Amino acid sequence: MNLNFASDNTGPVAGPILQAIVDANAGAAMPYGNDPWMRQVTEQIRTLFNWPEAEVLLVATGTGANALALAGLVQPWETVLCHRIAHIEEDECGAPEFYTGGAKLVLIDGAQGRIDKDALAAMIARTGGSVHNVQKGALSLTNVTEAGTLYSLDQLGALTGMAKDAGIRTHLDGARFANACAALDCTAAEMVRGFDMVSFGGTKNGCMGVEAIVMRDPAHHWEMQLRRKRAAQLWSKHRFLSAQMLAYLQNDLWLDNARAANAAGQRLAKGLRDIGARMEWEPQANMIFCRLPRSAHDKAQAEAQYYLMDNAEEPLCRLVCDFTKTEAEVDRLLELFAG
Amino acid sequence: MNLNFASDNTGPVAGPILQAIVDANAGAAMPYGNDPWMRQVTEQIRTLFNWPEAEVLLVATGTGANALALAGLVQPWETVLCHRIAHIEEDECGAPEFYTGGAKLVLIDGAQGRIDKDALAAMIARTGGSVHNVQKGALSLTNVTEAGTLYSLDQLGALTGMAKDAGIRTHLDGARFANACAALDCTAAEMVRGFDMVSFGGTKNGCMGVEAIVMRDPAHHWEMQLRRKRAAQLWSKHRFLSAQMLAYLQNDLWLDNARAANAAGQRLAKGLRDIGARMEWEPQANMIFCRLPRSAHDKAQAEAQYYLMDNAEEPLCRLVCDFTKTEAEVDRLLELFAG
Amino acid sequence: MNLNFASDNTGPVAGPILQAIVDANAGAAMPYGNDPWMRQVTEQIRTLFNWPEAEVLLVATGTGANALALAGLVQPWETVLCHRIAHIEEDECGAPEFYTGGAKLVLIDGAQGRIDKDALAAMIARTGGSVHNVQKGALSLTNVTEAGTLYSLDQLGALTGMAKDAGIRTHLDGARFANACAALDCTAAEMVRGFDMVSFGGTKNGCMGVEAIVMRDPAHHWEMQLRRKRAAQLWSKHRFLSAQMLAYLQNDLWLDNARAANAAGQRLAKGLRDIGARMEWEPQANMIFCRLPRSAHDKAQAEAQYYLMDNAEEPLCRLVCDFTKTEAEVDRLLELFAG
Amino acid sequence: MNLNFASDNTGPVAGPILQAIVDANAGAAMPYGNDPWMRQVTEQIRTLFNWPEAEVLLVATGTGANALALAGLVQPWETVLCHRIAHIEEDECGAPEFYTGGAKLVLIDGAQGRIDKDALAAMIARTGGSVHNVQKGALSLTNVTEAGTLYSLDQLGALTGMAKDAGIRTHLDGARFANACAALDCTAAEMVRGFDMVSFGGTKNGCMGVEAIVMRDPAHHWEMQLRRKRAAQLWSKHRFLSAQMLAYLQNDLWLDNARAANAAGQRLAKGLRDIGARMEWEPQANMIFCRLPRSAHDKAQAEAQYYLMDNAEEPLCRLVCDFTKTEAEVDRLLELFAG
Incomplete structure (x- = not known):
């Protein structure tokens, strides 16, 4: 399971694009x-x-x-x-x-x-x-x-x-x-x-x-x-x-990928709100900035990758979904946060 | 048959390298x-x-x-x-x-x-x-x-x-x-x-x-x-x-590819000399600068790609072999030049 | 009378410096x-x-x-x-x-x-x-x-x-x-x-x-x-x-000139306060930023030179004294402002 | 006597220009x-x-x-x-x-x-x-x-x-x-x-x-x-x-100064030719590049200032006349060279 939420540049190349490279x-x-x-x-x-x-x-x-x-x-x-x-x-x-x-x-x-x-x-x-x-x-x-x-x-x-x-x-x-x-x-x-x-x-x-x-x-x-x-x-x-x-x-393909990434992002945002995360900014696409108690990160960071942006009690974390993120991956991350 | 001698950057990606991209x-x-x-x-x-x-x-x-x-x-x-x-x-x-x-x-x-x-x-x-x-x-x-x-x-x-x-x-x-x-x-x-x-x-x-x-x-x-x-x-x-x-x-792989390119270049250079091309500089690897009568180019350029560097009677041409060039391709180019 | 308070670069060269140029x-x-x-x-x-x-x-x-x-x-x-x-x-x-x-x-x-x-x-x-x-x-x-x-x-x-x-x-x-x-x-x-x-x-x-x-x-x-x-x-x-x-x-000379400029600046600042100017910042040397009613500027600007920095009701004006400014010049400017 | 022939930037400011500075x-x-x-x-x-x-x-x-x-x-x-x-x-x-x-x-x-x-x-x-x-x-x-x-x-x-x-x-x-x-x-x-x-x-x-x-x-x-x-x-x-x-x-003034500099330069060039200097380039204004025996420089450089551009037997020297150069100064330099 790929729990890398560090950026939308950590993911792989989409299949049709890799195929196009091979074909070229x-x-x-x-x-x-x-x-x-x-x-x-x-x-x-x-x-x-x-x-x-x-x-x-x-x-x-x-x-x-x-x-x-x-x-x-x-x-x-x-x-x-x-x-x-x-x-x-x-x-x-x-x-x-x-x-x-x-x-x-x-x-x-x-x-x-x-x-x-x-x-x-x-x-x-x-x-x-x-x-x-x-x-x-x-x-x-x-x-x-x-x-x-x-x-x-x-x-x-x-x-x-x-x-x-x-x-x-x-x-x-x-x-x-x-x-x-x-x-x-x-x-x-x-x-x-x-x-x-x-x-x-x-x-x-x-x-x-x-x-x-x-x-x-x-x-x-x-x-x-x-x-x-x-x-x-x-x-x-x-x-x-x-x-x-x-x-x-x-x-x-550009739109489909984006829709997939956004859908994952929105699912993640909703789940985060449900567990009490405070949104720093309104997450409207595939990237979320929110605050959770430090304890929530201790467990999550052992298994998932993402950035903490400050050292506050409730540190600001950035979570990004790329086009490959599955519902299962999002849900697993939410589980980790929920502790 | 690939008669592109314009540069060693016109060729494809080597198989193992493309595979490495796919694997990554x-x-x-x-x-x-x-x-x-x-x-x-x-x-x-x-x-x-x-x-x-x-x-x-x-x-x-x-x-x-x-x-x-x-x-x-x-x-x-x-x-x-x-x-x-x-x-x-x-x-x-x-x-x-x-x-x-x-x-x-x-x-x-x-x-x-x-x-x-x-x-x-x-x-x-x-x-x-x-x-x-x-x-x-x-x-x-x-x-x-x-x-x-x-x-x-x-x-x-x-x-x-x-x-x-x-x-x-x-x-x-x-x-x-x-x-x-x-x-x-x-x-x-x-x-x-x-x-x-x-x-x-x-x-x-x-x-x-x-x-x-x-x-x-x-x-x-x-x-x-x-x-x-x-x-x-x-x-x-x-x-x-x-x-x-x-x-x-x-x-x-880096050496093998280069050896292949150089071998093609040397075969081409020898062939060019045999048909009377005047070498501008001594071709020691995979790139040849030589002069041939303009008439030799008329036919060759219809089928092969390479650069002419001036407008002299015997124009200076640049011919580059990449690692994919076959003996057959080299020989075909020589045939074209020979007229 | 030199009522140019636009900058400390509108003034002349000090006598000893001009003499040094001539001597050199x-x-x-x-x-x-x-x-x-x-x-x-x-x-x-x-x-x-x-x-x-x-x-x-x-x-x-x-x-x-x-x-x-x-x-x-x-x-x-x-x-x-x-x-x-x-x-x-x-x-x-x-x-x-x-x-x-x-x-x-x-x-x-x-x-x-x-x-x-x-x-x-x-x-x-x-x-x-x-x-x-x-x-x-x-x-x-x-x-x-x-x-x-x-x-x-x-x-x-x-x-x-x-x-x-x-x-x-x-x-x-x-x-x-x-x-x-x-x-x-x-x-x-x-x-x-x-x-x-x-x-x-x-x-x-x-x-x-x-x-x-x-x-x-x-x-x-x-x-x-x-x-x-x-x-x-x-x-x-x-x-x-x-x-x-x-x-x-x-x-x-560098200190003497500066003392003269500062003294003129401080005299001007005190006079401005006396006529009710609002200091934007505390004037501590030879440059004053303050606000006066627009009417005060109408008369002053006909005779004196200085910059207005905005278009407020009480516009912000910048007044700078160089080392040549005399008490009479400062006082004349204050008179103009006082209307 | 001013025997600085190093450049036309070693000289003084012309009188009318200095006066204009003072007047300004x-x-x-x-x-x-x-x-x-x-x-x-x-x-x-x-x-x-x-x-x-x-x-x-x-x-x-x-x-x-x-x-x-x-x-x-x-x-x-x-x-x-x-x-x-x-x-x-x-x-x-x-x-x-x-x-x-x-x-x-x-x-x-x-x-x-x-x-x-x-x-x-x-x-x-x-x-x-x-x-x-x-x-x-x-x-x-x-x-x-x-x-x-x-x-x-x-x-x-x-x-x-x-x-x-x-x-x-x-x-x-x-x-x-x-x-x-x-x-x-x-x-x-x-x-x-x-x-x-x-x-x-x-x-x-x-x-x-x-x-x-x-x-x-x-x-x-x-x-x-x-x-x-x-x-x-x-x-x-x-x-x-x-x-x-x-x-x-x-x-x-610009023309008069230049004429004076050129005249000095031409007098110097003629004198140099008379004593056998080899002109590197044809001196047409106020700057001369010529070669003289090294011995000629030993004496001259003790009294006059100018640049030697190489270390040849007959070094290349550059001599420049500004608008102040007098006939006496030019002639003195020539004397020094003549030994």
Whole structure:
């Protein structure tokens, strides 16, 4: 029984994706994105996003997708507005600063891991102006948020609308894009409506290692290709990225996996509430932050893997379900917690 | 019949490596290099290189391995001495400059794609000195060279020895490390003797996408880990890099593949000479640069894939054999050229 | 009558400093810091700071001094802890990010423009740890603070002590170093006791354009010289920087100027209180942030120059006195405000 | 007697420029380029260059002017084509790489310190193309060249024309712009005709420390202002840069100084030839590279200052005349050499 709830990147590769890799391994293929699979990937994402002119670049890591996307959106002397707990701020060891040439991440607060509208307005109002200040650049939103919550489509629209009005470009960190679509029961096109550049994640949801950078405006394509190569993110045997992404997109695998992960997450959340766990944030997809008595962890941690985030009496724990989590596994974890 | 001679990155993944990927796809594994396969990779490379304290980092691209290795060796105001046709100079879109924060690649000439000893001595003598100059940093050698030739062990020793005497760190771009070992009939330990940091390539020789950065001095390990993460080269599902590299190292697969590629390359070179091709450089491994009449290409290019490097009457063509090339494929290409 | 209270950089050059520039303009002098004045500058600062091994570099701008100092203290993947309203965060257009290669400025709150001890402790506790995070780097304090307040020697000692205990290097932004020394009635040596690197300002206090970067540990001298040159901050006719700094240090001119500026500032603060101004922060040196009714500004702004920082009913205004401000000028401004 | 021939930056500030500094030191002036002198500087340079829309930024160092100008012209993944001995390559400790974010300086040969037309054409032809290569960026020419020779207007036009045809932007390093104008007996407008961005030098020709970055296209003005601030090159007491430059431009002081320096240089060159010195390059302005027997230096170096560039039997020496060099000083140096 697999009781690894540490992350949705600890799980295996989904069967159809592994099969696609195996299938792609026939004979020669031209390298560096000039493989036939890639053309299909681009076509499918254009349709999915309803961005008929979009261009797509594949990379192997989520940090790479985010950092390259931001580098394509902001100048070194500009800002990236993001939530205080955004992955780009907290978990990428400064990759956005590296890739952008030193742009400044400006942290905005907001309950439930969501950027607060008024806080965003206030920050926009005070950014830029004189030559002494860093200037307005981009807004980066994450959905599913790093708190495991969701922005509704209306909330996304409100925030991206404020950005547009201020001449600020918009980026969606979609490391859990599929989980958000599944949980909101919306289309990908609805999700990306207000954005200029999207990191469309695959790795956390059944791929081996592939993320798509999707740019609405094809004018940036050549520059972004050069940035990808210069960043050492251009694969020679690129077909193995393309084949993963293509399999992920086909037959709604991306959505099915996300639905499975979310269902496990929701079952776990309900069970946790039933045993008295205090939710730190409202768990709306496949990731739960909650507090349980320390004693509950002593037993659970002997058998299950997950992270404790602090040393409080009732420590904050993070529990993530990937697409493979079974009801039995979830229930066993709940049993362990219940003691 | 696979007549793709464009590069050794157009070929498939070797069977044992693909199998290792499939086998690794069982259950959960901790991410970011904390997988059990990685520990074995490090152990095996320490033994192979006879560097008992070495540390190893895996990345997915050769450019990533080179750029990170150089970033770990030089300061932004230092130089990287390399051959005029080095991959880091010609084919990485400035990734070394990006990763090092703007270090200067200083180009050194030399016949047959090898750095000339006297030219190196002269450049070392005139580098640095005052505060107005960029300073001495690292020497980067490539074996197999970008010209398809080899440095002998003595030649490597002479050049790295000059560097050490001048306080210059040393890097080996081993994108075709295995091909060089096979062609020189030497051990890996002999190959790396004079180096501080090695890019040990797998992708061009049967892997899907994995390269090892091997640092002799473990003191740089933590810094290099941070650099890798910051460069967005740290995989979450890292086991799929580890498993590739482990399979590559096991049972001498790396050497066997290289021997096969070299044998095909040598068969092709002999055949080309027999039909009157003029060798641009002495082909010593699996890569051939030669000139044939334009008419020879008209027919060949309809059926086979490879690069023409100029528009001369007898254009310079590059032909690369990977580990899958059969005698029949080589002979068919020769037939096409013979017209 | 000079009613420019916009900044302490709108004023003229002090007489003895201008005279020193004129006097230095005799015959030839070796460039790039190899002038005889510079040797004296270094000696005098060593004595003043009681740092017998210190090395000193001169640059022409305060932003240059800060950015270079920080670049000498932190790696690109490290953090600079500073107050939310620090000059390095708010007023340097990202120069610290540029010079450090993308280090992250981490903002800490605290009343009166001073970093709060507990907030610093909390931030130190949560910085670094895993490879996904930016790491501990430096603490940068500003005295006089950007709020016009002071850190006492005890407060400086407490904060720098916490940094040392955590292995964090320390930087003092001393753009108004002299004003702080004068107001605290302490020695320069007492001020710098807990710091590794100091930006010792001259420009705001009577120089034309010169700031000293003072590094306690001479081991960084050569690296810092290279960084200065590479940053294009190394003057060829360097004697004109040295001569300014030397004149500034001689006969306590730096202290006398600061005392004059502070006295004007304190007279202005008292007068403002007398007419009912609300102090935003406690004005402890030569810079005052306060609120007055909008009507008070209508008249004043026709004759005097200073900045309004917001559009509130009682807008926040910043008033700065440089060393030339006379009692008559201060009193005239107060008259204007009194209406 | 001032026998410092080490550089044209070892000399004093010209009288009218020092006087302008003194005169500017009256009362308050708004900082950061918002001083009244600056408006006049811009107007005068527009007229001088016959660039009616040009914008001008002042900085204090020549390296700063060059590095900022190049950063405004090229992307990090582009190239700067320059002569192998260009100042930006040899004498700026990598400042162009730092300011541009790692652009690659591509070195072109050519006799007499001038870029060879055919070598430029060849390099243009082989730059860029695929995503693996750094791309075409800018051409940087230096006049007076670092060899002390001149490009004629026709030569400048031919090279900049080739650049334009290839979509390459053009930069003039005019550290000795005035000396070139004087020697060619041409107008400034003729000199800048083919360029997009010019470093117009003052420091080597009588200023204390001021260089103008002149951009033909005002569209870059705001970006360049931000780059200057971020690079810590924006002066607070900016009037002292403006006043220098204004005095330099007035009454043809820039030209008169250059004529004086050139005349001294030509007198020295003739004298050197008369005593048998071998000219390394044709001295066409105020800088001479020549070889004399070692014995000639033994005596001269005891009394005069200048650089020896190698250790040959007849060492290469560099002799530079600034605008203050008198006939008596030149003749005394010649006497010393003559022994």
